[in-house]
Amino acid sequence: xxxxxxxxxxxxxxxxxxxxxxxxxxxxxxxxxxxxxxxxxxxxxxxxxxxxxxxxxxxxxxxxxxxxxxxxxxxxxxxxxxxxxxxxxxxxxxxxxxxxxxxxxxxxxxxxxxxxxxxxxxxxxxxxxxxxxxxxxxxxxxxxxxxxxxxxxxxxxxxxxxxxxxxxxxxxxxxxxxxxxxxxxxxxxxxxxxxxxxxxxxxxxxxxxxxxx
Amino acid sequence: xxxxxxxxxxxxxxxxxxxxxxxxxxxxxxxxxxxxxxxxxxxxxxxxxxxxxxxxxxxxxxxxxxxxxxxxxxxxxxxxxxxxxxxxxxxxxxxxxxxxxxxxxxxxxxxxxxxxxxxxxxxxxxxxxxxxxxxxxxxxxxxxxxxxxxxxxxxxxxxxxxxxxxxxxxxxxxxxxxxxxxxxxxxxxxxxxxxxxxxxxxxxxxxxxxxxx
Amino acid sequence: xxxxxxxxxxxxxxxxxxxxxxxxxxxxxxxxxxxxxxxxxxxxxxxxxxxxxxxxxxxxxxxxxxxxxxxxxxxxxxxxxxxxxxxxxxxxxxxxxxxxxxxxxxxxxxxxxxxxxxxxxxxxxxxxxxxxxxxxxxxxxxxxxxxxxxxxxxxxxxxxxxxxxxxxxxxxxxxxxxxxxxxxxxxxxxxxxxxxxxxxxxxxxxxxxxxxx
Numbered sequence: 232x233x234x235x236x237x238x239x240x241x242x243x244x245x246x247x248x249x250x251x252x253x254x255x256x257x258x259x260x261x262x263x264x265x266x267x268x269x270x271x272x273x274x275x276x277x278x279x280x281x282x283x284x285x286x287x288x289x290x291x292x293x294x295x296x297x298x299x300x301x302x303x304x305x306x307x308x309x310x311x312x313x314x315x316x317x318x319x320x321x322x323x324x325x326x327x328x329x330x331x332x333x334x335x336x337x338x339x340x341x342x343x344x345x346x347x348x349x350x351x352x353x354x355x356x357x358x359x360x361x362x363x364x365x366x367x368x369x370x371x372x373x374x375x376x377x378x379x380x381x382x383x384x385x386x387x388x389x390x391x392x393x394x395x396x397x398x399x400x401x402x403x404x405x406x407x408x409x410x411x412x413x414x415x416x417x418x419x420x421x422x423x424x425x426x427x428x429x430x431x432x433x434x435x436x437x438x439x440x441x442x443x444x
Numbered sequence: 445x446x447x448x449x450x451x452x453x454x455x456x457x458x459x460x461x462x463x464x465x466x467x468x469x470x471x472x473x474x475x476x477x478x479x480x481x482x483x484x485x486x487x488x489x490x491x492x493x494x495x496x497x498x499x500x501x502x503x504x505x506x507x508x509x510x511x512x513x514x515x516x517x518x519x520x521x522x523x524x525x526x527x528x529x530x531x532x533x534x535x536x537x538x539x540x541x542x543x544x545x546x547x548x549x550x551x552x553x554x555x556x557x558x559x560x561x562x563x564x565x566x567x568x569x570x571x572x573x574x575x576x577x578x579x580x581x582x583x584x585x586x587x588x589x590x591x592x593x594x595x596x597x598x599x600x601x602x603x604x605x606x607x608x609x610x611x612x613x614x615x616x617x618x619x620x621x622x623x624x625x626x627x628x629x630x631x632x633x634x635x636x637x638x639x640x641x642x643x644x645x646x647x648x649x650x651x652x653x654x655x656x657x
Numbered sequence: 658x659x660x661x662x663x664x665x666x667x668x669x670x671x672x673x674x675x676x677x678x679x680x681x682x683x684x685x686x687x688x689x690x691x692x693x694x695x696x697x698x699x700x701x702x703x704x705x706x707x708x709x710x711x712x713x714x715x716x717x718x719x720x721x722x723x724x725x726x727x728x729x730x731x732x733x734x735x736x737x738x739x740x741x742x743x744x745x746x747x748x749x750x751x752x753x754x755x756x757x758x759x760x761x762x763x764x765x766x767x768x769x770x771x772x773x774x775x776x777x778x779x780x781x782x783x784x785x786x787x788x789x790x791x792x793x794x795x796x797x798x799x800x801x802x803x804x805x806x807x808x809x810x811x812x813x814x815x816x817x818x819x820x821x822x823x824x825x826x827x828x829x830x831x832x833x834x835x836x837x838x839x840x841x842x843x844x845x846x847x848x849x850x851x852x853x854x855x856x857x858x859x860x861x862x863x864x865x866x867x868x869x870x
Contacts, residue, residue: 302867337826400550409622409835441515613763622835654728 243308247369249297253321254358254365256293260286260325261351261358267332268343268351280336287329294322308368309439317439320432321361324425328354331421338414346398347415350422353391357429360384364436374444377436384433391426395419456521460582462510466534467571467578469506473499474564474571477541480548481556481564489548496545503538507531521581522652530652533645534574537638541567544634551627559611560628563635566604570642573597577649587657590649597646604639608632669734673795675723679747680784680791682719686712686751687777687784693758694769694777702761709758716751720744734794735865743865746858747787750851754780757847764840772824773841776848779817783855786810790862800870803862810859817852821845 260283267279297318301311308314331351335343364380371377398419406412473496480492510531514524521527544564548556577593584590611632619625686709693705723744727737734740757777761769790806797803824845832838 298864299867302864333822337822338829339826396546396550400552403551403623403627407623409626410829410833410838412623413626413835413839414829438511438515441512609759609763613765616764616836616840620836622839625836626839651724651728654725 243369245300246297246308246314249293249300250317250365250368251362253290253293253297253318254362256286256290257321257325258355258358258362260290260328261355264328264332265348265351265355267335268348273341277336280332283329283332287325290322290325294318309371309443313435313438313442317365317432317435320428320435321365323428324354324358324361324432327421327425327428331418331425334414334418334421338418340414340418344398344415346394346401347418347422349394350391350398350419350426353387353394354422354425354429357384357387357391357426360387361429361432364433368436368439371440371443374440377440381433381437381440384429388426388430391423395423456582458513459510459521459527462506462513463531463578463581464575466503466506466510466531467575469499469503470534470538471568471571471575473503473538473541474568477545478561478564478568480545481561486554493545493549496542500538500542503535507535522584522656526648526651526655529648530578530645533641533648534578536641537567537571537574537645540634540638540641544631544638547627547631547634551631553627553631557611557628559607559614560631560635562607563604563611563632563639566600566607567635567638567642570597570600570604570639573600574642574645577646581649581652584653584656587653590653594646594650594653597642601639601643604636608636669795671726672723672734672740675719675726676743676791676794677788679716679719679723679744680788682712682716683747683751684781684784684788686716686754687781690754690758691774691777691781693761694774699767706758706762709755713751713755716748720748735797735869739861739864739868743791743858743861746854746861747791749854750780750784750787750858753847753851753854757844757851760840760844760847764844766840766844770824770841772820772827773844773848775820776817776824776845776852779813779820780848780851780855783810783813783817783852786813787855787858790859794862794865797866797869800866803866807859807863807866810855814852814856817849821849 263279263282263286267276267283270276270279298315301307301314301318334340360380360383364377364384367374367376367380399416402412402415402419406415476492476495476499480489480496483489483492511528514520514527514531547553573593573596577590577597580589580593612629615625615628615632619628689705689708689712693702693709696702696705724741727733727740727744760766786806786809790803790810793800793802793806825842828838828841828845832841
């Protein structure tokens with residue numbers, strides 16, 4: 232957009248900056264998660280859980296700031312409901328990552344099964360695609376890159392579903408300790424739900440493309 | 445409506461067609477569920493689970509199509525938020541039926557307790573009433589039939605609540621195998637939530653009646 | 658507002674009355690909950706569960722009435738979406754209190770652990786602050802008291818999170834009976850979610866303050 236017109240949408244920059252901060256924060260949270268499920272050191276794990284907790288607070292603040300902007304600005308770069316849905320879903324992904332990490336800690340899980348690592352990796356892939364999609368929102372008139380990222384997020388979510396289903400079937404087949412079964416199942420569920428929430432964010436972004444590209 | 449006026453609401457037919465497809469798809473899913481919990485054949489059950497999976501995909505596509513229409517049409521037959529809520533809830537019912545069926549499969553449940561069959565039957569009754577309500581939406585000026593269906597859905601949901609509560613109390617009284625208890629409880633919960641979502645859809649339809657009849 | 662202007666917002670009184678009824682009903686439900694987890698008498702507990710059930714029905718009716726008013730009134734005292742979110746969250750708090758109470762009954766829990774009593778108490782504190790905030794909504798131009806209540810609700814929810822986390826960690830450390838663990842965990846979760854829903858209601862109220870004070 233030509234510079235002399237930019238005053239017309241003075242708030243857009245603020246919104247895009249907030250969106251990108253939120254998706255970058257999700258990306259950082261997902262990276263900490265992957266590192267956490269892959270480390271063998273209990274101390275390192277504790278440290279990464281604290282980091283995830285910290286990132287979750289940052290995410291909360293970003294969400295509140297964006298929703299406040301949404302409340303007080305008459306003009307917004309996309310439909311308010313789509314912005315709201317996207318921002319809320321980005322927040323949800325971080326919350327479910329935090330939920331998974333917190334449970335690993337509270338339940339004193341020391342052995343991380345391979346399915347958990349795979350799901351964490353899929354959460355990270357989803358976060359990477361979301362960050363790519365969100366970073367391109369300011370170029371929504373050329374929506375190819377955004378659309379591509381959304382398609383990938385859908386297929387990541389399908390993949391996570393399959394991994395989760397197989398992990399749960401195996402867990403019920405092999406784990407005879409009911410309490411250990413509950414612990415593992417809950418962490419897996421939180422991770423699988425995190426990928427669902429990635430898809431919700433992608434759906435909100437797809438809705439923006441339909442209306443604005 | 446007289447033919448010569450129909451150009452005024454050219455999109456309505458499309459919407460009503462999509463609504464009916466969604467409720468007919470829910471009905472088909474519920475029928476497959478009832479058949480599935482009542483069959484004694486493991487092969488037949490596997491086949492019905494695959495059918496439910498297939499119907500769930502169809503439902504997803506119908507939901508996306510309707511939400512896209514909602515995004516791109518300025519004029520809609522009812523308030524957008526009510527359409528959105530109704531369509532999302534119809535989708536949720538199918539999702540929870542699918543969730544119940546998938547768990548029966550993943551958990552290798554071979555004995556289906558009577559309470560599960562009763563709940564599946566209530567889901568089917570709810571789907572039948574929803575399909576009746578949705579099919580009558582185009583005659584919202586004569587809302588008696590729609591209202592009647594919504595009242596029945598409410599009472600079906602109450603009935604499902606009671607069946608669920610009794611089943612859970614009995615389960616905790618009698619089932620001493622914690623892992624079997626978890627399996628059964630989760631399938632029952634998914635079915636009970638399916639009837640909750642029927643009620644959510646009925647509430648969205650009731651809101652349409654309040655505004656448009 | 659001067660009397661001669663009151664005809665301009667004839668519906669406001671109705672709305673404020675409904676809001677206050679809903680928060681007063683939540684307060685009554687929370688009080689019954691606290692009494693219920695603290696009584697040693699099984700009969701008294703049964704009676705209080707029935708009372709909570711009754712209050713939940715009253716809450717449902719108030720919610721429906723408010724949503725109907727929202728549907729049929731063109732002018733509302735605050736943004737419809739904020740009213741909707743606040744009312745739905747107040748309803749959710751009552752639902753989760755009811756859910757916790759029902760489970761204590763269905764699972765035949767006779768020993769109430771101290772963490773459950775603490776969480777019930779935090780739900781009551783949240784309800785008291787919500788009732789204070791809601792009762793002051795008609796004076797939103799002087800938002801100090803409302804804002805103060807919302808801040809307190811946030812800190813109550815944080816406190817509930819900590820209590821819940823510690824209780825769950827302890828439960829998984831000490832409870833070797835998986836079925837008893839499931840029972841206790843579900844009641845604790847319902848109570849913790851009730852405080853989350855208090856925070857959701859407070860967030861909706863905060864959004865009203867941003868826009869209207």
